[in-house]
Amino acid sequence: MANNITDKYCVRIKCNGIVGSGVLFSNEETFYVLTAAHCFGATIPDINNIIIEKQDDYASPFNNIKSTRIVEFNLEHDFALIEIDFAEEKRLLYQYKLGRGVLSNNEVKFCGYQAVNIDQHRPFEGKILSISDDKGKFKVTLVKDTFDQAGESGHTVAKGLSGSGVFIYRHNSPFLIGILNSVFTNKAWNDDIDCCSIKHLEKYITEYVDLSDFENLKKWNENLEIERTGKEIENFKKENNGFFEKLYGKNKVLYPDIEQANKVTTKQIRKFLAMRENIRTIEDEYPMLYSKFKTIVKRYVDQVEDDYSRSVNESKEAIDIKMRLQTELKEEFKVLPEFTNIDLSEFQIIEWLGICTLNFTLND
Incomplete structure (x- = not known):
């Protein structure tokens, strides 16, 4: 479904000379950008030094998103949560849901800004290799792609993708399960990437779906489709x-x-x-x-x-x-x-x- 393409939640982040990626995140109260903490450096940054930008598509100009507050800055688990002043709620009618309980070998998708081409986001496909639910982390590896390109080290090619949202699709619906942290060694050995799960955001989450419970997931998706259809029809009537x-x-x-x-x-x-x-x-x-x-x-x-x-x-x-x-x-x-x-x-x-x-x- 076109409305469920996860690229539209991707943002570019610049701070103190560092370029990274992030993903739009929201609860019932406000909007945030979730990203890797190391995208801001070794210490908590000044809010005025954070530049967050979003494109409508990979070739469109960037629109600035105002950062209003640094909610979390966690170097141990390598994630940061930035509250933003965001006026595009209606354009994100089909918001993704949050997913827990992921399993090994699940396919994933992520999209971010590589330092080798910081003006265009690029999607990647991968799969989950291993999970540490206790520590709130997991590891993914690329499929169909590689970070080893044209003699460049994997670390150089992957640079900038840190903070990209990692999604799993179930019944054509995207679920955010975490963000990219870093590739494994400077050569991006085996194209593996360490990731931080959404477990660390539990106090901001009002609802998430257990992706290991297939029956409940199916029922949830059926209810979501009914809800989406209802909204579509009401909007169609008005317009x-x-x-x-x-x-x-x-x-x-x-x-x-x-x-x-x-x-x-x-x-x-x-x-x-x-x-x-x-x-x-x-x-x-x-x-x-x-x-x-x-x-x-x-x-x-x-x-x-x-x-x-x-x-x-x-x-x-x-x-x-x-x-x-x-x-x-x-x-x-x-x-x-x-x-x-x-x-x-x-x-x-x-x-x-x-x-x-x-x-x-x-x-x-």
Whole structure:
């Protein structure tokens, strides 16, 4: 899911000539940046010397984030927590959750700013090698990548990544489990990295998920999806009120029982939002395929308005017309590859209902 890409929580940190990485962290009260303590040097820094910056994507300009207070500075476990003045809460609608109980061989992802290219964050993939839950630390190693590049020492190539947030994905949801501390020896032996777990942040955590309890994790994720969908639908109603009212109006013709009309409209918005995201991906990555899709849609518009939109005597008549149109569209869309994995005909019917291209009214 695009909204769950962990890169958007990554920040760059500069302090007293040192460049490091960090991860946005929040509880119910405020926002923080979590990073490695050694990114600030051997002693607690002056708050005015800390520069925290964030990009919208790897190629965009940096936006400054104001540091307001050093909450924790712990050299023993190598982590620091900085309270920040952050006004982007709405943009982080899909915030990650915190995870404990990680297991060896779990795959992880992290993203940070290497000193060899401090102006662009870079994602990495790895897996957990070993865990010391008592000490609140774990070790990961890279997969698909290496810090041994072009004769440079691993320490030099990895420099700057300290403080990067380490995430595990479960059921397509990211969980922050800790931060990078340092590579193992100056040569980054075996591409291993020591990490600090979120165990040390327990007094700031209002909720975390036990990643070793698969049944509870599954139930939690199902509840999270319901919560996310509810928020998405409410936001969609506010931002696209005209579309929603028109769609709802047609559904009251198609389904005279108000409770059923409500359920159908909610399901349609949920599907529409999910499919729209997939179609945007098709538009970006497969423009020729997207062009064929839109050409078919354009060819049908006049026919839909003239031959399918009408006043009906009963809901069954409108349902039959809608189903006949959707069946025709499915046949038309068969020329497109099946790898899209979405019902383009259903998406288009919902869109047409919401913009009145397909219109049903009841005869008086």
